[in-house]
Amino acid sequence: MRTVHVELGSRSYDILIGSHLLNQLGELMRELGLGRKALLVTDTNVGPVYGARVTEILTRAGFQVAMVQVPAGEKTKSLEQAARLYDAAFDHELDRNCPVVALGGGVVGDLAGFVAATYMRGVPFIQVPTTLLAQVDSSVGGKVAVNHPRGKNIIGAFYQPKLVLIDTGTLDTLDRRNLKAGLAEVIKYGVIWDASFFRWLEENISKILGQDPASLDQVIETCCKIKAAVVEQDETEQGRRAILNYGHTIGHAIELLSGYGTYLHGEAVAIGMVYEARLAHRIGLLDAAAVAGIEELIANMQLPVHLPTGINCQEMIKSMYTDKKVTAGKLTFALPERIGCARVVKDLAESDIMKVLEVVPCWPSGF
Numbered sequence: 001m002r003t004v005h006v007e008l009g010s011r012s013y014d015i016l017i018g019s020h021l022l023n024q025l026g027e028l029m030r031e032l033g034l035g036r037k038a039l040l041v042t043d044t045n046v047g048p049v050y051g052a053r054v055t056e057i058l059t060r061a062g063f064q065v066a067m068v069q070v071p072a073g074e075k076t077k078s079l080e081q082a083a084r085l086y087d088a089a090f091d092h093e094l095d096r097n098c099p100v101v102a103l104g105g106g107v108v109g110d111l112a113g114f115v116a117a118t119y120m121r122g123v124p125f126i127q128v129p130t131t132l133l134a135q136v137d138s139s140v141g142g143k144v145a146v147n148h149p150r151g152k153n154i155i156g157a158f159y160q161p162k163l164v165l166i167d168t169g170t171l172d173t174l175d176r177r178n179l180k181a182g183l184a185e186v187i188k189y190g191v192i193w194d195a196s197f198f199r200w201l202e203e204n205i206s207k208i209l210g211q212d213p214a215s216l217d218q219v220i221e222t223c224c225k226i227k228a229a230v231v232e233q234d235e236t237e238q239g240r241r242a243i244l245n246y247g248h249t250i251g252h253a254i255e256l257l258s259g260y261g262t263y264l265h266g267e268a269v270a271i272g273m274v275y276e277a278r279l280a281h282r283i284g285l286l287d288a289a290a291v292a293g294i295e296e297l298i299a300n301m302q303l304p305v306h307l308p309t310g311i312n313c314q315e316m317i318k319s320m321y322t323d324k325k326v327t328a329g330k331l332t333f334a335l336p337e338r339i340g341c342a343r344v345v346k347d348l349a350e351s352d353i354m355k356v357l358e359v360v361p362c363w364p365s366g367f
């Protein structure tokens, strides 16, 4: 088992990474001294595979478990689904010391975390991420949210989990499309933080796509360490943390305008990283070789690199104004300045963004 610690004073916690860790969840939660009723939140794909097993593990450790399965998919990050979970928490008589446990991908984690942050003004939250994306990114760092019809993750909070338990064995049942979507966030960490990790990814593409266990363990641990380091510096995104948003200003606009769930989050971020690298080049921040290297790695990981057909570039820019990085009406981007280093750039000219979006005016959506 590998452990990554996230040091945030009284909100510190461990990320445990290993191949058969689910079995230890109950004992680990008991050691945290939590109340004995647990709301287990999962979705309609993950529940049937792991729900009964996790319920049994928690029950054996002395928890009374109520499991709720929300519909799988991005549309579930909604206030309607949150309301369903508040009802379930009431029905199960959760008190302030009783945990909400998220068993699933980033959708379940963000939704359940939002409910944990707000039910009774906050109850303990446990993350058990089961997608690669959730294991390398969304389960760590405390961003929890639901979507608004006009903006991604608009209703949310910063609310840290008490424990992140990553059972890498759960990736065995994840489909290829979702595995690859997780790799977009993995590439992000190489671009914004660690040039040697970026090179390592370039050299290990076939092992990673072949789901070689040691390579995936390496990927997950490295990403968790990077995310922990960024979050420790700037828990509530007053500045530096925004580099984790590289690819997301354009990515979120794609998710919104194509209809939540049409593009997976990781796919939209992959496209966003390509166009935002070009934007960084256009404003003189990033050299052309680095832009080509980023685009090549994303394509070689079998992720999309073109804007989808039919997305109107003006509409895209308009929707970027709902981004949480906007301040005083100015668009703000997290852009790479070289492989392994990124910075927040404020006050970009719309004309530069438009030029970049129009380079290949809304290409066909084939990957």
Ligand SMILES: NC(=O)c1ccc[n+]([C@@H]2O[C@H](COP(=O)([O-])OP(=O)(O)OC[C@H]3O[C@@H](n4cnc5c(N)ncnc54)[C@H](O)[C@@H]3O)[C@@H](O)[C@H]2O)c1
Residues within 6 Å of the ligand: 043, 044, 045, 046, 049, 072, 073, 074, 077, 104, 105, 106, 107, 108, 110, 130, 131, 132, 133, 134, 137, 138, 139, 140, 141, 142, 143, 144, 153, 170, 171, 172, 173, 174, 175, 178, 181, 182, 264, 265, 266
């Ligand atoms: N909070 C954060 O810091 C953060 C970071 C990145 C992304 N996100 C959010 O995460 C969401 C995307 O998360 P995601 O990519 O995990 O998507 P997801 O949660 O929708 O999961 C993807 C699909 O895989 C299924 N699935 C999950 N685990 C499985 C398993 N082990 N076996 C079989 N099927 C499984 C799910 O049911 C779903 O259909 C987006 O809403 C995004 O905004 C949040």
Ligand SMILES: O=C(O)C(=O)C[C@@H](O)[C@H](O)[C@H](O)COP(=O)(O)O
Residues within 6 Å of the ligand: 137, 141, 143, 152, 153, 185, 237, 241, 242, 244, 245, 248, 324
């Ligand atoms: O943890 C962060 O900070 C991130 O930005 C991670 C992103 O991968 C994630 O998609 C996040 O939800 C986007 O942040 P948002 O504040 O733009 O919603």
Ligand SMILES: [Zn+2]
Residues within 6 Å of the ligand: 137, 185, 248, 265, 269
């Ligand atoms: Zn993301």
